Amino acid sequence: MALQHDIASIRKNYSRQALSEESVSQDPLDQFKVWLNEAILSEVLEPTALVLSTVSADGHPSARVVLLKEVSSDGFVFFTNYDSRKGHQLAERPLGAMTFFWAELERQVRVEGAIEKVSAEVSDAYFHSRPRGSQIGAWASPQSQEIQSRQELEQAEAKYEQDFAALDVVPRPQHWGGYVLKPERIEFWQGRPNRLHDRIVFERADSQWTRKRLAP
Numbered sequence: 622m623a624l625q626h627d628i629a630s631i632r633k634n635y636s637r638q639a640l641s642e643e644s645v646s647q648d649p650l651d652q653f654k655v656w657l658n659e660a661i662l663s664e665v666l667e668p669t670a671l672v673l674s675t676v677s678a679d680g681h682p683s684a685r686v687v688l689l690k691e692v693s694s695d696g697f698v699f700f701t702n703y704d705s706r707k708g709h710q711l712a713e714r715p716l717g718a719m720t721f722f723w724a725e726l727e728r729q730v731r732v733e734g735a736i737e738k739v740s741a742e743v744s745d746a747y748f749h750s751r752p753r754g755s756q757i758g759a760w761a762s763p764q765s766q767e768i769q770s771r772q773e774l775e776q777a778e779a780k781y782e783q784d785f786a787a788l789d790v791v792p793r794p795q796h797w798g799g800y801v802l803k804p805e806r807i808e809f810w811q812g813r814p815n816r817l818h819d820r821i822v823f824e825r826a827d828s829q830w831t832r833k834r835l836a837p
Contacts, residue, residue: 640811640819649823678713702764727812744798
């Protein structure tokens with residue numbers, strides 16, 4: 622099927638805001654929180670959504686959208702099934718990249734660094750804050766594994782609902798929990814007219830952040 626539009630001719634001239642060395646925070650994590658708060662207040666669609674990129678042991682990249690659940694001095698936290706494709710890739714190569722894109726604000730943030738599991742206590746606390754249906758779903762879904770039909774998934778859901786019916790608290794499965802990306806590089810991108818965008822990147826060495834401007 623042919624595309625109905627000439628996608629090469631699609632253009633948008635970015636002109637909403639600017640990003641200068643004077644306006645950006647000295648701490649990139651603080652700057653990220655400022656932009657995330659502005660994205661939330663602007664009611665952008667899924668402000669915590671990000672593209673998580675990982676690489677397998679043989680160098681094949683993979684990317685998918687996940688949701689950010691915490692950002693602190695430790696880094697950027699998300700939760701998933703440890704037996705999923707990304708879980709296996711992170712076990713092989715514990716490095717990754719996150720890309721946030723808030724189209725309504727003409728902004729992008731790119732984060733790179735090492736990724737490690739959070740503590741069992743942190744995973745437990747978040748798991749038990751989730752709706753019960755999502756907790757059951759974590760047990761029922763063998764994430765990234767082949768299944769024969771949706772019926773198989775629904776049958777597994779019904780089984781675990783019955784298994785845990787008498788329990789007030791659904792236990793967290795050991796194959797499910799959190800990861801934290803500890804940033805080594807964070808880039809802030811602000812769309813500007815004529816493709817002369819603002820790009821300011823922070824890089825960390827010896828626990829200190831350095832900052833520089835990049836050409837768009």
